[in-house]
Amino acid sequence: MLLKTLNFHRFKCGFAPVLRASRLFSNSPPSDVQQPSDESISGKQVKPERKSVVPSNSRFIYPEFLPDPKIEWRNSLREKLERMDMIQRRKHIDIPEFYVGSIMAVSSSNQHAPNKATRFVGICIQRLGCGLRANFTLRNVIKHVGTEMKYQLYDPTIQKIEVLRLEKRLDDELLYLRDAPNEYSTFDENMEVEYLPEGAPVPVNPEMVKLKPRPWRARWERKNMKGLADLGLEDRFYERAEELATPWEKYDLMKQYRKTIPEEEQKEIFAEVYSELHEVEVMRKKLKRKKVFIKPTKNV
Amino acid sequence: MNQAEVSQLVSKLRIRINPRHKNLKCPEGPQGRLNKLRKTVNALFKYERLELNYTLADETRGYAERLISEAIRHGDTHKPTMEMADYWIEEKQLIHKLFKVLVPRFNDYQTSYTMLYRAPKAYPEIVYPRSVLELRGNPFPAILPQRSDQRNFIHNVLLDEAKKAYRAEKYEEITKSLEEQRDE
Amino acid sequence: MSTIFAARQFSTSAVSNHIMKLTRLRVVDNSTIGKQAMAEGKPPRCIHVYNKKGIGTIGDKIMVAIKGEKVKAIIVGCVKEQKPNIPRFDSNNIVLIDDNGTPLGTRINVPIPIVLRTILKEKTFSKGADYTKLLAIASNYV
Numbered sequence: 336m337l338l339k340t341l342n343f344h345r346f347k348c349g350f351a352p353v354l355r356a357s358r359l360f361s362n363s364p365p366s367d368v369q370q371p372s373d374e375s376i377s378g379k380q381v382k383p384e385r386k387s388v389v390p391s392n393s394r395f396i397y398p399e400f401l402p403d404p405k406i407e408w409r410n411s412l413r414e415k416l417e418r419m420d421m422i423q424r425r426k427h428i429d430i431p432e433f434y435v436g437s438i439m440a441v442s443s444s445n446q447h448a449p450n451k452a453t454r455f456v457g458i459c460i461q462r463l464g465c466g467l468r469a470n471f472t473l474r475n476v477i478k479h480v481g482t483e484m485k486y487q488l489y490d491p492t493i494q495k496i497e498v499l500r501l502e503k504r505l506d507d508e509l510l511y512l513r514d515a516p517n518e519y520s521t522f523d524e525n526m527e528v529e530y531l532p533e534g535a536p537v538p539v540n541p542e543m544v545k546l547k548p549r550p551w552r553a554r555w556e557r558k559n560m561k562g563l564a565d566l567g568l569e570d571r572f573y574e575r576a577e578e579l580a581t582p583w584e585k586y587d588l589m590k591q592y593r594k595t596i597p598e599e600e601q602k603e604i605f606a607e608v609y610s611e612l613h614e615v616e617v618m619r620k621k622l623k624r625k626k627v628f629i630k631p632t633k634n635v
Numbered sequence: 636m637n638q639a640e641v642s643q644l645v646s647k648l649r650i651r652i653n654p655r656h657k658n659l660k661c662p663e664g665p666q667g668r669l670n671k672l673r674k675t676v677n678a679l680f681k682y683e684r685l686e687l688n689y690t691l692a693d694e695t696r697g698y699a700e701r702l703i704s705e706a707i708r709h710g711d712t713h714k715p716t717m718e719m720a721d722y723w724i725e726e727k728q729l730i731h732k733l734f735k736v737l738v739p740r741f742n743d744y745q746t747s748y749t750m751l752y753r754a755p756k757a758y759p760e761i762v763y764p765r766s767v768l769e770l771r772g773n774p775f776p777a778i779l780p781q782r783s784d785q786r787n788f789i790h791n792v793l794l795d796e797a798k799k800a801y802r803a804e805k806y807e808e809i810t811k812s813l814e815e816q817r818d819e
Numbered sequence: 820m821s822t823i824f825a826a827r828q829f830s831t832s833a834v835s836n837h838i839m840k841l842t843r844l845r846v847v848d849n850s851t852i853g854k855q856a857m858a859e860g861k862p863p864r865c866i867h868v869y870n871k872k873g874i875g876t877i878g879d880k881i882m883v884a885i886k887g888e889k890v891k892a893i894i895v896g897c898v899k900e901q902k903p904n905i906p907r908f909d910s911n912n913i914v915l916i917d918d919n920g921t922p923l924g925t926r927i928n929v930p931i932p933i934v935l936r937t938i939l940k941e942k943t944f945s946k947g948a949d950y951t952k953l954l955a956i957a958s959n960y961v
Binding site: 443445446447448449453455470477478479480481482483484485486487490492513552 | 834896901902903904905906907908909910912928929930933934935936937958959960961
């Protein structure tokens with residue numbers, strides 16, 4: 336081979352990540368790592384030894400703490416500063432756990448309003464952004480007109496965020512409610528808070544939405560939405576959707592990798608913020624108990 | 636793209652990732668690109684060392700690393716991982732190699748699973764940069780030559796001296812025993 | 820032949836939902852002319868936007884063609900994506916006004932963005948048209 340005779344230079348062997356990774360794994364003793372290699376082939380049995388207090392579902396509850404995965408935009412210092420600001424904000428205002436499909440009420444101060452404050456009730460149809468730019472959109476039908484309001488999660492003008500009904504829907508985005516009949520997104524403004532029992536999993540609402548006839552705001556037959564009932568289109572629409580489908584994308588490993596934050600980095604981030612988030616959470620629970628205690632006195 | 640996808644967890648790769656993928660000039664579009672990459676991933680698992688164009692090697696490296704890390708993470712009983720291996724590896728006996736040979740080999744690695752070297756171009760026939768992509772721990776002789784200046788490192792000098800002293804001691808013992816035999 | 824039409828080769832951009840010339844709008848007050856036009860299924864068209872961009876948004880004055888007449892109107896709600904804390908509606912809502920800024924109807928039946936209060940107050944001058952009368956007939960603010 337030609338190669339042997341000529342000089343090579345080595346590059347991109349990834350020494351820096353190795354060092355960081357070894358520091359991450361350092362809480363498990365090295366003797367433990369070497370032992371199970373004979374008996375277990377898969378790495379799954381090796382890893383659980385590294386136990387941490389951070390719950391595994393943190394990434395669903397606090398998705399905005401994970402930075403934008405776009406590599407050009409990553410900046411560890413900015414991300415860290417943003418996380419500190421987010422925690423500071425969370426200490427002042429209770430930002431509860433919510434998902435797309437939850438019914439929420441947001442009270443915010445508004446300089447244009449006569450009493451300088453407004454309240455909006457609606458179903459969360461979209462949750463976007465990360466860091467201090469995280470935002471969510473609420474939708475409701477008021478006087479037969481569909482109304483949507485976008486809120487920044489860490490906006491200092493927000494006074495209170497309430498989750499009236501905590502639930503998930505079948506899809507990660509409910510933008511198809513814009514093309515659905517009004518009754519699917521109509522919610523009472525004076526809705527009472529529905530409490531879930533302590534420690535219960537978040538229920539998934541399996542409601543199937545029947546859309547109005549075309550024209551729509553998007554070609555929903557091409558989007559593979561799980562929460563849409565039969566669309567009732569002609570065959571040509573489905574044929575075209577099949578032509579344009581990209582079934583190979585689920586095998587594109589690097590595309591998936593570029594869209595996510597790897598587990599090790601997630602652990603680092605949540606280990607950094609979890610203790611303070613947990614404190615905030617405990618305080619919230621205390622306040623909740625107080626609220627429950629006050630209620631009967633009001634009735635009496 | 637403004638927020639990370641959280642539906643599935645992945646292990647961190649120990650290689651540098653390019654911010655954007657390379658299209659690899661494929662008339663069949665993205666599907667053809669993946670088919671191209673499948674061939675090289677398959678060949679990498681089969682031969683463990685390949686010489687090919689740098690762009691293709693760099694792209695292939697990420698996919699091979701991801702496939703190995705998924706196999707290490709989930710094992711051979713995990714259905715989606717098996718489906719992924721089935722898609723990426725065309726010669727099905729290599730799936731056995733992935734789970735039975737490569738996973739035990741790379742299980743305790745704290746470094747990347749592959750190596751990428753720049754290779755020389757044969758001017759003027761080849762215009763594109765060439766490279767060598769290999770799996771670590773392969774049976775072939777090392778690509779990088781042993782560096783000569785390492786001989787002068789202090790520990791190597793000390794080791795050499797220790798070796799010499801040990802050998803001298805042994806020789807002395809042998810000569811002594813021979814002399815004793817002769818005397819008898 | 821059908822395959823040729825199915826796989827068309829020109830690109831199409833996403834709908835931006837701008838309010839510009841020839842956009843169909845929805846009258847939301849109870850003026851006679853507006854009610855009739857909506858009932859006949861002939862909603863008014865925008866024929867001019869009184870700003871320098873030519874694209875109207877909440878609080879902008881436009882001229883509409885309604886039942887063969889030219890009438891001025893104020894936009895009180897857009898389909899277009901809005902900034903945070905400003906509502907977005909499912910229809911492009913307008914309220915018809917005359918030259919002095921007085922609404923033709925006596926009641927608005929849909930929610931009105933609160934930010935319109937400030938916008939219309941800023942647009943009103945002592946000797947010009949008074950747009951704030953529109954705010955008095957609104958029934959609901961978001």
